[in-house]
Amino acid sequence: DIQMTQSPSTLSASVGDRVTITCRASQSISSWLAWYQQKPGKAPKLLIYKASSLESGVPSRFSGSGSGTEFTLTISSLQPDDFATYYCQQYNSYLWTFGQGTKVEIK
Amino acid sequence: QVQLVQSGAEVKKPGSSVKVSCKASGGTFSSYTISWVRQAPGQGLEWMGRIIPILGIANYAQKFQGRVTITADKSTSTAYMELSSLRSEDTAVYYCASPTGDWGGMDVWGQGTTVTVSS
Numbered sequence: 001d002i003q004m005t006q007s008p009s010t011l012s013a014s015v016g017d018r019v020t021i022t023c024r025a026s027q028s029i030s031s032w033l034a035w036y037q038q039k040p041g042k043a044p045k046l047l048i049y050k051a052s053s054l055e056s057g058v059p060s061r062f063s064g065s066g067s068g069t070e071f072t073l074t075i076s077s078l079q080p081d082d083f084a085t086y087y088c089q090q091y092n093s094y095l096w097t098f099g100q101g102t103k104v105e106i107k
Numbered sequence: 108q109v110q111l112v113q114s115g116a117e118v119k120k121p122g123s124s125v126k127v128s129c130k131a132s133g134g135t136f137s138s139y140t141i142s143w144v145r146q147a148p149g150q151g152l153e154w155m156g157r158i159i160p161i162l163g164i165a166n167y168a169q170k171f172q173g174r175v176t177i178t179a180d181k182s183t184s185t186a187y188m189e190l191s192s193l194r195s196e197d198t199a200v201y202y203c204a205s206p207t208g209d210w211g212g213m214d215v216w217g218q219g220t221t222v223t224v225s226s
Contacts, residue, residue, distance in 0.1 A: 034213070036152075046214040049206075049211055049212025095166055098151060098153065099151075101151040
């Protein structure tokens, strides 16, 4: 299975900060990467698909970039509603995998 | 818009099996891929496997090979995930999810089913 490694595991930030989360794949996955946001007790929500495409209804402060093995999720100006856990997920092969998650906390 | 509705919470004994259902509505069930994802308490998301109903083909994460079976009934638009030889570490919320767009990313999720394994 392809391994996905996110960093950092936890991130402390303030409202208005620019936040970047990194996801690395153990082998090339082209652009077959998605990003999700999850809040406690809720199902994950798709933010980004195909590495950089914004899901309908997701605020434009979220953006994704990268290809191959290195990817980033950027929140341009952190809002109170953005404090959550974020996961990357690859779907390059017929076996999919998630990163271990990045918790964005209030500083 | 596709909706996925899962069966209710389960409490199981160690060594037993559990079967969770995921009923789809509002779309063309056979053409979607249905994945199963679990989340143990305080832990991250773990992809378990998926099925393409139109093909009847299932793929499983290596960790769950031999212990999980994912099936789909096209007549009722329902997918199933059965996990056997349950142990306490299988206590988790189990989600079904599906990418409905052309470029992937699971945009539709079930509400989750809590499975508790306890003696």
